[in-house]
Amino acid sequence: MKLCIFTFSPVQSFISQSRKLLDLFNSSFLLSYFTERLIEYIRNKGLGDVVYPVYAPGLKSTELAGYPNRIVIKSTQDLCERLREVFKKTWEDTYNHVILSLGLSTGERLQFEKHVDGYFESFCECQDFIDKKQWLETMELCQVEDAEDYGYTYDLVERFLGAKKSFRAYRGRVDEGIYNGEFPDGCTLCGERPALAIDWESLRRKKKLLLSSGEKLCGVCLTKRFAMEYFREVGRLNKKGFSSTKDFAWAPFKNRLIEDKRNDRNRDVISRLEYLVGLVLGKESMPIEYISADWLDPKDVRTMMEEAEQGDRKYYEELLDFLEGVFYDKEITGYKKPDNSYFGLLMMDGDNMGKWLGLKRELRKEKLSEDFHRRFSEGLSEYAKSVYQKAQKKKPCVELVYAGGDDVLAVGYPTSLLSFAENIRGDFSKTLRLGKATTSAGLVVGHESENLRFLLEELREAEKLAKREGRDRICISVVMRNSQPVSVVLKWNDLQLFKKITEYFKVKKVAEHSKDSLISQNMPYALREELWLFKEDADSYKPIVVSLLKRLFARKSKLKKEEATVLIEDLEKAGFLKDLNSLEHLFYIARFFSKLEEGNEAVCV
Template identity: 25%
Template sequence: MKKIFKEHPLSGEQLIKTFEDYIPEISLKNKSLAIFTIGPVQSFISAAKKTKEYWAGSYLLSYLIWQALKHIMEESKEGENSIIYPYLKNQPLYKDLRNEEITLPTLPNRFLAILENNEAEQLLEECKKMVENKLLDIAINLFNISKEDKIYKQLEELLEIYWVLLPLEKSKKTEIERYRSLTGMEPANDISHYSLVTSIIEELMGARKNIREFNYIEEKGVKCYICGERTGFEPGIMNIEDEKKICGVCGLKRKFSDYLKTEFGIEIHYPSVIDIATADYKEELVSSLDKDELNQLLNYMDKEFGNQDYQMPELVNGLVGDVKSKSPEEKKVLKIKGTYFDIEGNELKESIKVKKLLKKINKKYNLKLNKYYALLYMDGDDMGKWVSGEKLKHREMTPEFHYLISKSLTNYSLKFVKRIVEGKGRRGKLVYSGGDDVVAFVNLKNLFEVLRELRGYFSGNVFDNQVNYKASDGIIREKGEDILTLGSKASVSMGICIAHYKEPLHFVIKNARAMEKKAKKHIISGNRKKNAFAIGLIKHSGETREAVSKWFYDDGEDIIEKGIKPLLNLIQKEHISQSFIYTLKNEMELLEGLEAGDILDDEIIRLMKRKITVDEDEEKEDSKRKKLQKQTEASLKVLQQIYKNRYWIEDNKEPNNIYNFINLLEIIFFIGKRGE
């Protein structure tokens, strides 16, 4: 089996043959290629004060594009086979509308389809109408408003929907001419006809978006406090409990879960950031405290807050491990809202007794509440190059291959991403998972495992259920199934923001996105760009740190598995003192200007080894210390690749590579120590 895919990424007749069940017969006679997009995306999604609004923005776009896809499936001559991207089968919305799975947005904000020439234009116009009407229907349904209402008008003006159509039967010569006149460039010599058409249609779409019609009317009055863009209204008229004014668009996002409830009977319980941050602490509480202690804690909470106001309505899937095996007390403790554990927080301000008890428990069991969480943004690298054929062997791009690319992306987002982020013991929550894009909240305890698996599974770098960058044929084998991925030529860049739960969410979103851009701009020698991750840490004190690294360097050593995780482990077990960072920084100032090389490398290792501590009774065995020193040295050697492979950013600026490395160490310490 393995041999067949030797030529993968997505190459060769063998591959198509193996997966032919997934590929419809696509004839191009009398057909046009269509591209359809819904916007705005970023401004719409990231205007959010709460995690649930953030999720709702993502979900709404996914839900709206589904209306268009469904229309194509039902009304076009070739039905669902005409849709080239995204791959539809297995999509939760496709499978079953009343399934709990549908609460995860998995559809991108665009689709590509091959449609009959004589039906295409009408279908696309209908799709546009269906999407627009759906949004307004939701608003009417939720707010009981009429077309004359200002809220209605705001929603009417929200969407930017564009489509472009290109006949597939023009000669290649004609297409080359068109490509030249559009881009002012020559297409690559060996580009396939289909790639040429997809490149042209993307160009046309880009141009179309640039001349968007602006019906912009300057709105008067107080602005909405969430988006700051549109006029805000009294929240009461939208049945929203809030003190500040909110616009119709942000109001719709806030109330969207009510719509899902009435329409599909689905309850949405989206955890807040503190519930994500504290998930591991709660589990430690449950496993440390005995039954009497658990009851005492619940008792105190009951007395102080009554009516179980301190509990989440539901245990959120993924946030805690095996719920079934838990006792009633344990379940109740796991359901306590994260804010009720924050001794310095507002909820416990007046609750002296609860605070005292928590302090006692923390001391007795050596527990520490983590108030920080991570938000991650992942984006596939060079996705345009896949479709244009640049990433494929022999540039043999065809609609069939395009279909397989879509299929690989859907495999990834549906079969792996949810499990990696929300699976057993992962304590994360997805905001969005569609194709090469992932947005998720993650508890810091599992952050690095989640990052690494998201990266490894994307390119099928998995062997025996373990991420392995040195082995890949692009097929992941699970439970007797061969699951196609894009293969080892594919990569992702990721931006991560680690923030305190009180940090305003829109700020965290902005930072995570900025980090993703930083990872994309990261270049090392040999002009190797992207394929990296960047972490931004915003401390509650306002201090920030940033670090960027490749997932692996030339030797293929896994930076996270071989470098970060062993070090983190030593920090968590309190074998390395944080004073290492200060010493290192001081020393680096003295060594300013020293190039990366043996002297510097050895010095860093020497400093770290000196900071290894062992317990007194272990002190007797010198071997213990030696063993730990050896482990430290091994993981540092892997991490030193980060500054030895000096990086710069796209505009040719070279940042301080040593400080980038030290920042990463600081971030690792911060996570290991659970905050300041």
């Protein structure tokens, strides 16, 4: 009997090189699709028993990316060569569909194939089962933790696979694509390869909903952008797109429109909107549930009108007149154009996965065995199902991009994402049936027009920071427009403190004609001014810091003395009096979230 592990790369760079949320979804789904096809091949051919991940036929009905880029198989034969061939063919089928759908010439196709050929690398290692004595001989060691033969074999295969992955073949590429006598500039999405030397304006007119003005892509990024068309053709997806960043920034407003339609409020106005948007898109009508928030913003509609064909502009003008006239007339409809332009990205994954699955029993408290790996794999599958079900209940405020293995990637309205993260965090240890299993998360909030690739890099850094600070934490990072990211790391239990401060910042009615918040809106800046002198060694000056905080709350808040004292005690317990930068950031981010929540509690929580 043999144990085989198969994986492929790149993964993180392929996902992070995204300009639209559609790119993010397509890249995640494509990687999951590779694994799904490999597992189906193994099962259909009866080549072995897949230990990880658990095959989930029901996943196809969810339209969710739910498989990791890694497969562990028990087999009587070495499967590496066959799996590499299946992997290579799956990638070729995907990009060949794009080539055919675009109708590229022979020369253009050759350039395209230079970009995609060899982009993905697969790595595989198969070994016969070994026992403890053979493991010690191979590793030239004297002792090792007790484990089943499966555990020793798994450890050795992992080591050999890691060695293989450390050696990457260099593939030189000479790109000779020329269009109208000129070499193309770099791909506007990844910047790693030149854009294809083709007639981009003609392609943009043909695929106007998939290509934005000025975009010129390489073969890899074009495959990523058009992958959803391929998935629909092979019957793997019914999706026709993915929500935009504005859809999530305006999720409370869009949710309100959906509820109004459901409850027969503003019926004629919403029907008129559906008709006019449908007219622009060449349809009889477009249901409000599927109308992108871009079509609800007069500014965006005007921009799209300027880029539209001359003959189509009358439809845009009619929609624009309706939005600027009746639709946003508060006296007629009660609708006000949303002020918020910020959305969120959430990334979560399990802590210490290597320790849970490795030879050492430090966390596991039992011998490494095939049974444990199977139970762990089944638990991760249950966790992904639970995450999916909870995300469905939060639509359109939260939408999953990926949920597989111990990883979760989601996008949504910031406050909704935070409550979603808190909700699913407890499911991890529950479904794995391991009390000490924890997760860490990064949550980044950015402007809907911010560079998505930059936000994804910040998201990964936020998750890493949560792990560096001790794991079992969440790092919340806010990227204001034209500003540096502001981050704070919180233990999951300290989210209640964060929520309390957020509530204090909310502007509420305090008298007949007066509104105010319990904590002054400039409190973050007041903290900076008052406490900057003690930031280097706050712990040594704790009595002074506490005294200054009491004075600040007396001057800058309407909290009762007892409430202020309790708040300061809670801040001390959470460790914020030792790190005054984090204290300042905590109040800054809480104030930001309070603005998002004001007036939106009923429609996006």
